[in-house]
Amino acid sequence: MAPREHAHPDLREVELVTVLAALAEPTRLRIVRMLAALEGERAWKDIDLPIAQSTLSHHLKILRNAGLVQNRTEGTRCFISLRDEELEGRFPGLLESVLSCGDPVPARAVEETRR
Amino acid sequence: MAPREHAHPDLREVELVTVLAALAEPTRLRIVRMLAALEGERAWKDIDLPIAQSTLSHHLKILRNAGLVQNRTEGTRCFISLRDEELEGRFPGLLESVLSCGDPVPARAVEETRR
DNA sequence: TTCGGAATTCGATGTTCGTCGAACATCGAA
DNA sequence: TTCGATGTTCGACGAACATCGAATTCCGAA
Numbered sequence: 001m002a003p004r005e006h007a008h009p010d011l012r013e014v015e016l017v018t019v020l021a022a023l024a025e026p027t028r029l030r031i032v033r034m035l036a037a038l039e040g041e042r043a044w045k046d047i048d049l050p051i052a053q054s055t056l057s058h059h060l061k062i063l064r065n066a067g068l069v070q071n072r073t074e075g076t077r078c079f080i081s082l083r084d085e086e087l088e089g090r091f092p093g094l095l096e097s098v099l100s101c102g103d104p105v106p107a108r109a110v111e112e113t114r115r
Numbered sequence: 116m117a118p119r120e121h122a123h124p125d126l127r128e129v130e131l132v133t134v135l136a137a138l139a140e141p142t143r144l145r146i147v148r149m150l151a152a153l154e155g156e157r158a159w160k161d162i163d164l165p166i167a168q169s170t171l172s173h174h175l176k177i178l179r180n181a182g183l184v185q186n187r188t189e190g191t192r193c194f195i196s197l198r199d200e201e202l203e204g205r206f207p208g209l210l211e212s213v214l215s216c217g218d219p220v221p222a223r224a225v226e227e228t229r230r
Numbered sequence: 231t232t233c234g235g236a237a238t239t240c241g242a243t244g245t246t247c248g249t250c251g252a253a254c255a256t257c258g259a260a
Numbered sequence: 261t262t263c264g265a266t267g268t269t270c271g272a273c274g275a276a277c278a279t280c281g282a283a284t285t286c287c288g289a290a
Contacts, residue, residue: 001268002256012220016213017141024135025248044267052250057268059248076257076266091216097208098131105127116238117286140278159237167280172238174278191236191287232290239284246277254269260262 003044003078006064006071011083011090014067019091022066023098027051028059032068032082036099041072041081118159118193121179121186126198126205129182134206137181138213142166143174147183147197151214156187156196 023029027049035042047056060080063069068087072079087095138144142164150157162171175195178184183202187194202210 001254001266003267004256010220010225012225013222015219016216017139017144020135020139020144020213024132024139026132027248029132029135045265051248053267054251054269055249061268078267091212093208093212094216097206097212098135101131101206101209104130107128110125110127116236116284117288118237119286142278166278168237169239169281170279176238193237234287234289236287237285240282242281243279244277245279247275249273249275251272252270255267257264257266259264 002076003071003073005073008070008083009065009067011067011086014090016091018066019068019094022062022068025059027055028063029098031059031063033099035069035080035082036084036095041079044078044080047080117191118186118188120188123185123198124180124182126182126201129205131206133181134183134209137177137183140174142170143178144213146174146178148214150184150195150197151199151210156194159193159195162195 023032030049031047034047044060049056051059060069060071064071067083067090070081070083072081082095084095138147145164146162149162159175164171166174175184175186179186182198182205185196185198187196197210199210
């Protein structure tokens with residue numbers, strides 16, 4: 001289907017568990033990080049990840065239902081953006097702490113520090 | 116088995132996704148909240164939730180592997196506590212934001228405010 | 231040394247999830 | 261109106277997960 005208007009949940013109704021589950025998947029977390037690095041919206045087509053379109057659509061739906069992400073339709077294409085300000089109101093500090101955390105230290109390097 | 120010494124991961128090796136997945140389950144989130152409200156440790160036996168022992172053990176294992184929780188063994192019983200300070204170092208603000216967020220507003224009440 | 235309590239592991243079961251390709255719906259352009 | 265591009269939905273599959281009861285292991289007490 002072409003991009004249709006989607007229901008975006010009122011963040012007050014969204015449960016924390018839903019948001020955490022949405023973020024607890026590598027591909028979706030990557031999408032969120034990508035959007036956060038952007039400070040604006042991103043065209044659907046420009047989200048290129050090594051997954052099928054249908055899979056991407058699925059992940060975006062989950063992010064949307066969790067209130068993390070927003071769709072805007074323009075003609076036949078659509079744009080995605082983070083609902084960061086609203087999220088800050090409902091889940092203060094959550095998005096920021098998720099985004100700010102870096103990669104884990106490889107086990108080998110940790111081993112080094114144990115001497 | 117009786118409570119045995121368990122491996123607790125170095126938090127530097129723990130991935131954010133692992134932590135989020137551990138928290139993204141109602142029962143586990145409840146356990147974390149319960150421990151956080153305690154400011155100390157809690158006896159295994161005192162964690163009474165409407166689930167089988169084996170299920171509780173399973174959830175605690177996941178929380179432990181995610182670096183969220185710690186076991187201390189004393190004789191034949193064990194005590195659980197949150198690794199809150201270490202977590203703050205590895206994932207600044209995350210635990211706090213997760214703990215501070217309240218319940219969602221019921222859909223009915225949200226509807227009220229739409230007039 | 232035997233017994234019972236404490237927590238873990240094992241095996242089984244049903245459910246949810248991520249993934250894909252195919253079919254579909256919607257829009258703009260030719 | 262026809263066509264191509266754009267996302268979405270559907271149906272199917274295997275993997276991962278939550279859950280349970282039973283078996284197991286370890287410890288302390290009798």
